[in-house]
Amino acid sequence: MILAIPSPLGVALGIAAAAAYGATAAASSWLGRPSTQSMLGLAWLLHASLLAWSLAGADPRFGFAPALSVTAWLVTTVYAIESRLYPQLQVRRVLAGLGAAAVLLALAFPGTPLHVAASPWLPLHLALGIASYGLFGAAVIHAWIMTRAEKQIRLAAEPQAGVPLLTMERLTFRFVTAGFVLLSATLLAGLLFSEQLYGPHARGWKWDHKTVFSVLAWISFAVLLIGRARFGWRGRTARRVLYAGAALLLLAYVGSRFVLEVVLGRGAA
Structure with missing residues (x-):
């Protein structure tokens, strides 16, 4: 998640991971499940190797594209675990396409160096935030699968999700709950320990765009969970609130960093 300037090995790993993801997306329509699972596993492993190699860099960096890259890897990890429990789940092509795009984007925009006064605990703080991104990303993928399955049912077609809608709904809210816990911990740490995490230049709670x-x-996520618990929200209403919250969260870090790094050309951490 904290990427150094791409080295030749890092670039090679990135290209290999993107190629493996792309091949998986292209071949998923005509290859069987075991073959595409193996191809996706290879892409996941190459992606993990890229992240591990980047973490070993001397100058830690962070940015919107590395955040998206780690989020895509985490969502793929969730799918790999979940597919063992629900083999019928069919989102390999979508995840492979997202993974390829995220890896290539991170190679093009590797981020900017963290502030020299930042705490050694800052990577852990960022990891919590990106982990919440991954969990909410998994929830959004599940909500999209449910939407697609419901449309197929209305058209009297056989749903392709392969998993009962009630099961998908329960899984979606489990991811939302876990992501909400991590997001709460991230915000609480930023509120209480901003100076310790970011250095003396960061004093107190800053009401910037990210915050x-x-x-x-x-x-939004709190309202969603309360609505689910108190009023039984489900279906289209719950998905709309989930999508809104995910969009706001995407704008919070990825959006603000994109503006700083690409639009304004600044590297503030």
Whole structure:
């Protein structure tokens, strides 16, 4: 998640991972499940190797593209675990396409160096935030699968998800709950320990774009979980709130960093 300037080996690993993801997406329609699972596993392993190699760099960096890259890897990891429990789940092509795009984007935009005064605990703080991204990303993928399955049912077609809708719904809210816990921990750490994490230049709670969007996302997910528990929200209503919260969370870090790094050309951590 904290990427150094791409070295030749890092570039080679990135290209290999993107190629493996791309091959999986292209071949998933005509190869059997075992073959595509193996291809996706190879892409996942190459992606993990890229992240591990980048973490060993001397100058830690972070940015919107590395955040998306780790999020894509985490979502693929969730799918790999989940597919053992629910072999019928069919999202390999979508995940492979997202993985290829995320890896290539991280190679093109490797991020900017963290502030020299940042705490050694800052990577852990960022890891919590990106882990919440991954869990909410998995929830969004599940919500999309449910939407697609419901459309197929209305058209009197056989749903391709392969997993009962009620099961998918329970899984979706489990991911939302876990992501909400991690997001809460991330925001609480930023509120209480901002100076320790980011150095003396960061004093107190800063109401910048990242903070505002993060708090709005947290409120959206809190409303979703309360609505689910108290009023039984489900279906289209629950998915709309989930999509809104995920969009706000995406704008919180990835969006603000994209503006800083690409639009404004600044590297503030």
